Amino acid sequence: MTATDIAIVGVGKIARDQHIPSITKNDAFRLAATVSRHSEVDGVENFATIEELLEQRPDIPAVALCMPPQNRFDAAWTAIKAGRHVLLEKPPGATIAEVQALVEAARDKGVALFATWHSRYAAAVPSAKAWLAERKVESARITWKEDVRRWHPGQEWIWQPGGLGVFDPGINALSILTEILPQPVRVTSAELEFPEGRDAPIGAQLQFAGASGETVSADFDWRQTGPQTWDIDVLTNDGTLKLSSGGAEMTVDQKVVIQEADSEYDGIYARFATVVAERAIDVDLAPLVHVADAFMLGRRIAVDAFDM
Template identity: 55%
Template sequence: MTAATPIRVALIGLGKIARDQHLPAMAADPRFALVAVVSRHAQQPGLPSFHTFDDLLASGVAFDAVALCTPPQVRHGLARRALEAGKHVMLEKPPGATLSEVEDLRQVADARGVTLQATWHSRYAPAVAPARAWLEGRTITAARINWREDVRVWHPGQDWIWEPGGLGVFDPGINALSIATAVLPRPFFLTEATLHVPENRQSPIQAQLAFVDTLGVPVTAEFDFLQTGPQSWDIEVDTDGGALRLSHGGARLWIDRALVHEQPEAEYPGLYARFAELIGAGQSDVDVTPLRHVADVFLLGRRVAAPAFIE
């Protein structure tokens, strides 16, 4: 895999995340070449564009991998077809609508000898690895997640996010859980949750969660899809060596209120670098820990009615 022989990628789904992140990340990495797009509603100038994956397969366009950016509810069938055709697959987060779907894809990828990557882009935020390193060897006494954003800004007109499998506020909330599971040294488990579900929707718009880790240390989370003004994507960890805070979605690291690490955002370039490494090594990366936590929330959480959500 070099600039002379790049991995040829077909992008399936050409919505906001594909345009904002996948297209520029591939364009900046010579190990990849975008060769086709599949979308029911959009085209990419200068590239073969197809309405369905079947149309792409029938076209004769040669490709080695697919990046799947569709809503999670329809992802499994497309990913399985691609794996069965011998293509490497990158799954946008969350990797599927259910844990069973993702496990099926993992087994198919293993059987076909191709790479499957379940991506968690927030783990590639620049301050996440330094935070994990700083926490090593310290005694943690509590952790708090505060993840609040405006759904009208980040998901305008995206009705799928409110349907079963769309996750509602857990679409961004799962990013926080992906960071927490990467930086906290021990597994943690849900003890209780409250889900606020608008009376005209199927998925929650707010949530409060309580976890404990294997030593009984509390981990709490507040998720909110109705934040206006400045957005809040923070994780705070109390330790015997001071207080750590990850802010701006993992872009900045603070220790005892002093900023100690900040770099430009490069999450998706990191994802694609990892994808190239996995393909080169003949491996897969199918960590479903954040999705398992969300599944636990929907299994154990108490639902309360919230006012109707109007776009």
Template identity: 50%
Template structure:
């Protein structure tokens, strides 16, 4: 028997990733949506989680695909109704808000999963295993994509604290999963369009007991081919993740990685969370983003235009 789940928010990420993944999932079936923009879906729809629960009494879980602002209220509503909760990244608008979620779930006795989808890319776990026992000398991250392609016309992406860190936090989620010790931000330069409240590019210098030098370059204005790479130099060879972690190269030779999709693995993990009533709520990537804003030097660049 599959778990009845509802999507809260049916925007681009829900349609591109969550809906097809749930449709193919052996663990879940879509029992409804909380959205005003899902008339094309053949499931119950409501304006609130509580209203949907009335329509679908056996609803057991929700997956939040809304923008990060206001997540505490949605999570609180779902937990109060006895639902397990899965959350799209980033988990909230602020660290203080996100830090409440685990305690809320624990008090309610429900499962909570704050997801980092790039950690579930096919090459990430094989690279983590390859790094075991090796001394990391340097890590170089280049994570560059075009906001016009991935968030067309979505003005919420330019809310303070988001911008280029919407994709950039994906790279940081992989980094914090690979490292055996926590990372910290030593320097940061954040480049803000003159007419926007969030950066369109960032350069970071990080360090960790597990890697003395970590260089990070983010852009949200990449034209043409998109770049998502993490290169690692060790005392026993080098490796690179490409295509957002989907492909792994060791000493310049591509190696086989497990089949499957990022979101397929996320929903498989959420099924475990539901079965165990577990809490999986790592905030390490989010803390690095917050630290980058705290110590980052601001530079102003040309205004942003959607149609440039």
């Protein structure tokens, strides 16, 4: 099998920690170039802009966009119009409308578009989905608390409009929730905690309801130090399921069923290989819709200033 050349646009922490290692391990892809004004990868050709990449390297058919969501639309639009396949880091965009526009553009050009939700590729998520499919969900609780200083050092874009704030990690939980629940739920209320001088929340509490009476609560917090918490508990008519460690571990009635190491981005690139081969569009906006609804319904609560 001949590897597909791919370029990474935006060489930051997530690209170095996750994308590059997974591309290296996947025989379907070869990292052929990068686009960054401030960082390079040893031994890989770098360009200052995506326009330069597209003009000078017409032989690279695919790009992975790893820059902040506020800047992603223009790059994705430009790449699609140039006939390239596009992978979008999560969240896929700063607004729902811009992602919908990218879907239409990709469909018109006949190129692949993949909006990734890396937490859906955690080891236990498929098994959790299958287990819940045979049961009636009564309620669920999301507890997603981490230290923003640890995971986003010096990254001010997360506090700006479109950066999502605590929903940057929180949307990972929502991507799992929308994948594993047999029936969809909707946001019914939200409280959003905004630090003084920040345009995005540092904490959020959401309530959801489903058509069959099921309820979901979510507690997102970016101020947790020490051990990090990424848990989803689901109560059903036939036992309680718990996903821990962001979906890497699954227990049923407190008995461990699955416990595996992180392989999320390996799963993303395995899926992208199929999406590219089929020139498919794989874009699920459900997690982003929940975040948008939370902002629409959310009651704003002012909290103390927070410095990075």
